Each structure stands twice: as C-alpha cells, then as structure tokens.
Amino acid sequence: MKTLGLCSKDPSAVFSYGTFARDKVGVQAFFDVLRREMVKARPAQGHRIISSLDQSGHLIRHYTLNIDGLASAAGQTPLVINEEDTKERGGVIELHGNIHFVVCCVCGTRRPITTLEGLTFRQKRSVRCTQPTCEGEMRFAVVLYGDKDSGLITPDSVLDYMVQDAASAAVVVWVGISFQQSASVEYFRRVHRGSGLRRHVHVVINPEEDTLYNLRTGCHGLDLSEHDLVFAQLGAGQGLGVIQRWVRDAKAT
Numbered sequence: 001m002k003t004l005g006l007c008s009k010d011p012s013a014v015f016s017y018g019t020f021a022r023d024k025v026g027v028q029a030f031f032d033v034l035r036r037e038m039v040k041a042r043p044a045q046g047h048r049i050i051s052s053l054d055q056s057g058h059l060i061r062h063y064t065l066n067i068d069g070l071a072s073a074a075g076q077t078p079l080v081i082n083e084e085d086t087k088e089r090g091g092v093i094e095l096h097g098n099i100h101f102v103v104c105c106v107c108g109t110r111r112p113i114t115t116l117e118g119l120t121f122r123q124k125r126s127v128r129c130t131q132p133t134c135e136g137e138m139r140f141a142v143v144l145y146g147d148k149d150s151g152l153i154t155p156d157s158v159l160d161y162m163v164q165d166a167a168s169a170a171v172v173v174w175v176g177i178s179f180q181q182s183a184s185v186e187y188f189r190r191v192h193r194g195s196g197l198r199r200h201v202h203v204v205i206n207p208e209e210d211t212l213y214n215l216r217t218g219c220h221g222l223d224l225s226e227h228d229l230v231f232a233q234l235g236a237g238q239g240l241g242v243i244q245r246w247v248r249d250a251k252a253t
C-alpha cells in the first residue's frame, strides 16, 4: 500500500499506533483524506432502523465500532460515557472514536475538526490545541491498534458500562461484525459473562457464513446453547428490518 508517502506491506499498518508514532503527519494526512471521503457518506437503512428503535424507546444503547459518525447523522445522540448527563438509555457510544473529531494529546479537549485543520493535516503539518495555556498536539479522535492514548478517546470504563447496559437487555444484537478481530470477540465474552444469572439471546446479523464459526472458535469454553444464539446470514438493513418487525409485533400483542 502506498498512500501519501505511507508505505507498508500490511494495509492495516496505517491504523496502528506504532505507525502513527513513527510518522504522525503522514498518518494524519491519510486520515484527512479518509475523512473527506466519509463526509460524502449517508446513513443506510440499518442506521435508520437503529435510530428509529432508539426514538421509540426500544433500544437500551447502540455501541458502534464504526468511526464514520453515521449513527449520529441518522439521528442518534452521541454519548461520552464519563459525562454526568449520560442518558439512562438510548444514544450511541462510538467505541473507536469519530473521524470528524480531533482530540488534544495533552489536555484531552475533543471537538469537531475544522476545514482549515483538515487542510493543515493534508499538508503534513501538525495542528496545535487552542485551549489557553495548552500547546498540545491535536490528533484524529480515532482509536488505533495498540493506541497508547485510547483513554483520551474512549475511557477504559466503557466495557463496564457496556456490560451494565447488557444486563438489563433481553436481546443483544450484533450487526455486521464477523468476529475475526479479537477485540470484537472480547466484547462478546464480556457481555455474555457480565449478565449475571440472566441469559441473553444474542442475535448475530452478518452475510458472511464464517461469522458463527469465528465466534464459536473465539468463544471456546463459553456456554452458548442454540437457544442463546441466533445467526441471521443477512445484510445489516435486511436483518435489522426483521428485528424492527419483531419489536412491532411484540408491542401489538
């Protein structure tokens, strides 16, 4: 892969903290190109259904691994979990951050990126924090692999929060996750184990047939019966459409 001077045999290297630490301006320039592409994206059917379930009060919380900000574009409120005003239910928590935001590496100030700052990044120059008395360097608010500053973007307590939310849920829906990455398997294990005596029904929606195999392999040793796990080999919009109809029917009866 060769993009903006970043060169690697492994395309995912650009998302690693090691690459960022070695070439901050190169990685930030790459992220701004990516951001400008993502600005053109619009919420899909799946985003709209999740937002609709949220508005109707049927969603305890949406946790997303996506960094594109499309959940909030579809109408969901983005939450920062250490804020006192975190809602009792509803809203979206962006586990891996949001590419439309920057964060200061020193004071932790987080705010939307400006057009000028985007241009500065693409020119491979650094952007400084504008808080009085702080001259920290700003970076994209996106969590990288092995990120040493991930706590500035997503507090470590987010997993406890996720488990707490899941404990009051009847159904946990996993959408578009293939469970190839150890992080997503860890999320599953935490939610499954953290539910105490209550057993969840997990609905896994993914068009890739390897998904269930990946999950069962990653969760070796975890007691998952067929009653606990429903696999829908469907796209996000189609699978969530089924969930939405199921919620509607349950409400009507």
Ligand SMILES: [Zn+2]
Binding pocket: 104, 105, 106, 107, 108, 109, 129, 130, 131, 134, 135, 136
């Ligand atoms: Zn700062």
